Amino acid sequence: MSASQSFATWCLLLSNLCFLATALDTCRTAWFDEGDASGDGDSELLTDLRRTHWPRICSSPVDMEAETVSGVKSQHTGNIFHTYSATGGLLCLNSEQTWRPCEDYKVMFTCTGQFCSGCRTRWFDHDDPTGNGDYEVLSDLREMYPREMCPRPIAIEVQTVSGEPASNTSDALLSYDAAYGFACVNAEQRGRSCEDYRVRFTCPEEFCQVSEQCRTRWVNGDNSSDEGDVESIHQLTRTFPGQVCGNPIGIEAKTTAGISAEHTGDTFLSYDVTFGFACINEKQRGKRCEDYQVTLTCPSDFCQGCRTRWFDVDDPTGEGDYETLLQLQMLYAPGRLCTQPVAIEAVTLAGVPAHKTDDVLQVYDATSGFACVNAEQPGGRRCHDYKVRFTCPLDFCKE
Structure with a gap:
């Protein structure tokens, strides 16, 4: 290989790596529908949307999609847009239409940088395309991993399990937004199945800021x-x-x-x-x-009021790790643990909060305590070894 060929090869590799890094740092918001079609038209301008939903939309989107509230893509409606850009948003004026008034639109933005990576979950791969397609739906993921998923993500990223961004594939995607999640239907592809995808979400900052x-x-x-x-x-x-x-x-x-x-x-x-x-x-x-x-x-400010010490009476060498309230109350004198705790915390012995592990937790509440069952863990692995502590009513600490 000549020097010029070698240089060209390195340039190509570096440009591909830069593109991949940029692509992986982009994420999509939820759909927004702030204005309804009226006598003047429909307005979904970025400045107005950010005024109402400022934590959920980045300041400088790199792309925007728009469709009617019934799901028709904006390019298929026949409307003429006064404003249509990632930096401006959407504005459709009835006075500028030639044959029909403006539709009622919703918009979604593609963001990049810190907005996407500020408070990010791990990657989730709940489904594969062997059936009807690949469905990585937010409601399903929240049900399976309730402590790892924030209730209302502000953004979503999707890539194949091999790391290719979904936007780079040729799949027709049914859904790809932060409010719903992701769906690719095999029947909508041309003679083939969807790729196998994984997703991760960006959550509001306060979801990550709470260490306890x-x-x-x-x-x-x-x-x-x-x-x-x-x-x-x-x-x-x-x-x-x-x-x-x-x-x-x-x-x-x-x-x-x-x-x-x-x-x-x-x-x-x-x-x-x-x-x-x-x-x-x-x-x-x-x-x-x-x-x-x-x-x-x-x-944490609610948890710290009247807190017990950490308890660790079991480990996962048997059926799992059980730190139940009844068991702890039988083992420790009444002065060490209140009869009716108002809250519970659970962390691994290494200090990792239970909601940040991959374990499926059978019980985790102040009424019953904590239980992680080995047989319920994916891949045949065992639960982590946990310890728990409780927050008691304030009068327990005054006694």
Whole structure:
């Protein structure tokens, strides 16, 4: 190989590496629909969107996609756009249309840099394309890894398991946004199957800033009624003073019979840390909402009030690691552990928070304690070795 050929080869390799690094640092936001089509048209301008959703949209997007709220791509509507760019957003004026008014649009932005990498989850690969396609859906991932996923990601990245960005493949993608997740359907490809993909999400900064977090006991502030079941954060703090935090960073819901909310088939009006949980009967199809209970993940300021020492009575050499509240209360005198803790923390012996491990946790709440079962771990591996500590009511520390 000549010197000039060698130089050209290195330039090509370096440019490919730079492109790959840039591609891997890009992420997509959720869809935004701030304005409705009116007499003047539809406005989804970046300045307006950032004013309302500033933590969820980067300041300098590198790309933008737009489609109608019914899912028709903007290039297929026939509308003429006054503004259509990543730096400006979308503006469609009825006065500039030739034969039909503006549609009602939603927009999604592609971001790069610190916005994508600031508070990022690990990669998740829940599905593969051997069936109908590859579905890496946020609701499924939150159900499987509730402590590793924030309730409302601000961005998503997708690549094949070999590291190729999804945007570089020739697959037709059904969904790719932070609010839903990712979906590629085999039937929509031309005579082939989708690639096998993995995803990771960017979460709000506060999700990563909390180095210590604890989980409350399960609380049920409302019973299923003619209207439904509402477990709002505001009402829970009033019903259970001192037992739940007013600024949770995570929430999980299940029925009083122990069925995860995602498995009930109910449609939820709200299921997030901003409001809490709400299931309304009139939104269901021929059925009533179940009776739900929730547990909240709270930041460190709530956890530190009246805290016990760390307890470690078991290890995963047998069936798993069990640090149950009943077991600990039997082993330790009443002065060492309160009878009704308001929160629990669990970390590995190396200090890694339980929600940041890959373990599937069977029990993790202040009412019951902690349990990780070896048989439930993927790949035939064992649970980590954990220790736990509890937050007790303030009067426990005053005794």
